[in-house]
Amino acid sequence: MNRFDYIRPTTIPEAVAAASAPGAAYLAAGTNLVDLMKGGIARPSRLVDVGRLPGLSAIEHLPDGGVRIGALVRNADLAYDPGFARRFPAVAEALLSGASAQLRNAATVGGNLLQRTRCAYFHDVASACNKREPGAGCDARGGENRLHAVLGWSEGCIATHPSDFCVPLAAFNAIVEVAGATGHRDIPLEEFHLLPGETPERETLLAPGELILALRLPGTEAAFAAHARYLKVRERTSYAFAVVSAAAGLRLDGGRIAEARLALGGVALKPWRARAAEAALVGATPDEAAFRLAAEAALEAARPSGDNAFKIELARRILVRALTLAAAGTPARMPALPASPFAIGA
Amino acid sequence: MNLSITLTVNGRERMLALPDPRVTLLDLLRDRLDLTGTKKGCDRGHCGACTILVDGRRTNSCLALAISHDGADILTIEGVAHGDTLDPVQAAFIAHDGFQCGYCTPGQIMSAIGLIREGQAGTDPERVREGMSGNLCRCGAYAGITEAVLEAQRALDAAEQEQAA
Numbered sequence: 001m002n003r004f005d006y007i008r009p010t011t012i013p014e015a016v017a018a019a020s021a022p023g024a025a026y027l028a029a030g031t032n033l034v035d036l037m038k039g040g041i042a043r044p045s046r047l048v049d050v051g052r053l054p055g056l057s058a059i060e061h062l063p064d065g066g067v068r069i070g071a072l073v074r075n076a077d078l079a080y081d082p083g084f085a086r087r088f089p090a091v092a093e094a095l096l097s098g099a100s101a102q103l104r105n106a107a108t109v110g111g112n113l114l115q116r117t118r119c120a121y122f123h124d125v126a127s128a129c130n131k132r133e134p135g136a137g138c139d140a141r142g143g144e145n146r147l148h149a150v151l152g153w154s155e156g157c158i159a160t161h162p163s164d165f166c167v168p169l170a171a172f173n174a175i176v177e178v179a180g181a182t183g184h185r186d187i188p189l190e191e192f193h194l195l196p197g198e199t200p201e202r203e204t205l206l207a208p209g210e211l212i213l214a215l216r217l218p219g220t221e222a223a224f225a226a227h228a229r230y231l232k233v234r235e236r237t238s239y240a241f242a243v244v245s246a247a248a249g250l251r252l253d254g255g256r257i258a259e260a261r262l263a264l265g266g267v268a269l270k271p272w273r274a275r276a277a278e279a280a281l282v283g284a285t286p287d288e289a290a291f292r293l294a295a296e297a298a299l300e301a302a303r304p305s306g307d308n309a310f311k312i313e314l315a316r317r318i319l320v321r322a323l324t325l326a327a328a329g330t331p332a333r334m335p336a337l338p339a340s341p342f343a344i345g346a
Numbered sequence: 347m348n349l350s351i352t353l354t355v356n357g358r359e360r361m362l363a364l365p366d367p368r369v370t371l372l373d374l375l376r377d378r379l380d381l382t383g384t385k386k387g388c389d390r391g392h393c394g395a396c397t398i399l400v401d402g403r404r405t406n407s408c409l410a411l412a413i414s415h416d417g418a419d420i421l422t423i424e425g426v427a428h429g430d431t432l433d434p435v436q437a438a439f440i441a442h443d444g445f446q447c448g449y450c451t452p453g454q455i456m457s458a459i460g461l462i463r464e465g466q467a468g469t470d471p472e473r474v475r476e477g478m479s480g481n482l483c484r485c486g487a488y489a490g491i492t493e494a495v496l497e498a499q500r501a502l503d504a505a506e507q508e509q510a511a
Binding site for chain 2: 001003004005006008027029030031034035038039047049051076080099100101102103105106237238239
C-alpha cells in the first residue's frame, strides 16, 4: 500500500475542500478502497475520512412514502430496516445478495455507488487497462471475458459495474444528492454512472471533491412494493458477483400491467435501466408471453464483447423470471433469502 | 494529525500510537497486541479468517484501517470465553467437529457470534449457510459448522427462555 496523508474533517465543506486536491480520495468504511490500495490499483496520496461526518447516517421515511438514505448508512442497516424493506423490498433483497455479512455490516450505501469494477484485468496491475491507465489498452478484449459486458461497452473497456444495490436503485428512479465546492445538486442514479466510450477512466458524473450526501427513493416508486423482486444468478449460491441480475417491479390494475420498472445488473458498466422493455409491458396481461417480449426489447442492442454471448440469452431469461416472480407478489418474509434462484419460495 | 487511537479490546482500554495510517485493525491486533487468534488469510476481505466484532458487529478486520476506528469496542476470539467456560458457540464447534485444520475457526466463531446476534438466521440451515458465506473453510467443514451454529442458536434460545421463565 502506498503512503498517504490521513485527514478527518468535521464538516462537509471542509471535506469537500480537502478532497478537491489532486490525488485525494474519500474514505468511508474502506471495504473497496483499502482492498484496491493493497493491490496497488488505487494509490491516493490523501485519504479524507468522511466516516464521522454528522448528519449522513439516517434513514428518513418521508411523508410522501419515499425514503432518504444518508450516504453513511451501512448496507446491513438499510436492508434490515423494516420500514424500508416494506416500501422497497427489491432494494433490500439486492443489498442482502451483495458481498458477505461482514462486508455489509461495514460498507456504506454511498460507497456502494462508487465501487470499482471487478474486471480481473483492472485488478491485475501487470495487465493493460484503459480504466486504470488511459491509453494502455484492454487485455480483457482478448482475455478471459465470459463475464464481461454485453451492453454499452466500447472497444476501450468491456468491464461491468459490480453493484447489486444500484440495479433496483436505477429501476426505481433513485436520486443521488451530492455536495461540491459550488453547492449541492441532485443526480438521477440512472445518469450517475458513465458508459466507457472513449474515456473508461471516467466512471461517474462526480466532479473532483464532490461528496455523496444521500440517496432518495421517491414516494411514487413505493407503489411497486407489492410486486417487486431482485433476482441474481452467480457462479455459486452466495458471496459472488452477479453473472446477470435483474430488478423488476410491477403495478397491476385490473389484471393488467399499469406500470413497470426493470433494470439489469452484470451486463454493462452501469446498472442498465430497460425503459423500452418497461414501455412494452404497459397494458399487457402479466404473463410469460408479455415478459418474453419485454426481455427481447431489453436486450435488443446487446452484443457479445468476447466469450459471453450466453449472457444475452441468460439476461432475457432472468428478466422473464424476475418479472414472473414480481407478478406472483413480494414474499411475506422480507428480506427474503437474498435473491438466489435456489431460494425462491423460501 | 496525531496518529494515536484508543480502543477497547476484549473489555480492556488500550491507548495505541500508530506508526502510520496504513495499519489495519488486523495487523494492530496481531503485531502490536499479540492477539494472534485473529487470522490473516487473504488479507483482502474475501475469506473471513480475520472476522472480529467491532461495536458488536462482525467485520473483516483486514479491510478496516485502525486510524478510522478510534474509540471502537473490539471483541476478538481471545475475549469470547468466560474464564475457563467456553462460549456456547465455541462449545458447539467442538461438539460438531466444526473444523479440521482450525485456521479459519476463530473467524468462523466470531462470524457465528455475529450472525446469532443479528437474529436473522434462526433455525433455518439455509439461512445459516447464507449468513456464514463470508467465511471460507478450505478443509470443507461446512456441514459441521452449520450444525454448530444451529446448536449454539438453540442453546442460547433455551438459556434465554429459562431466564425469562
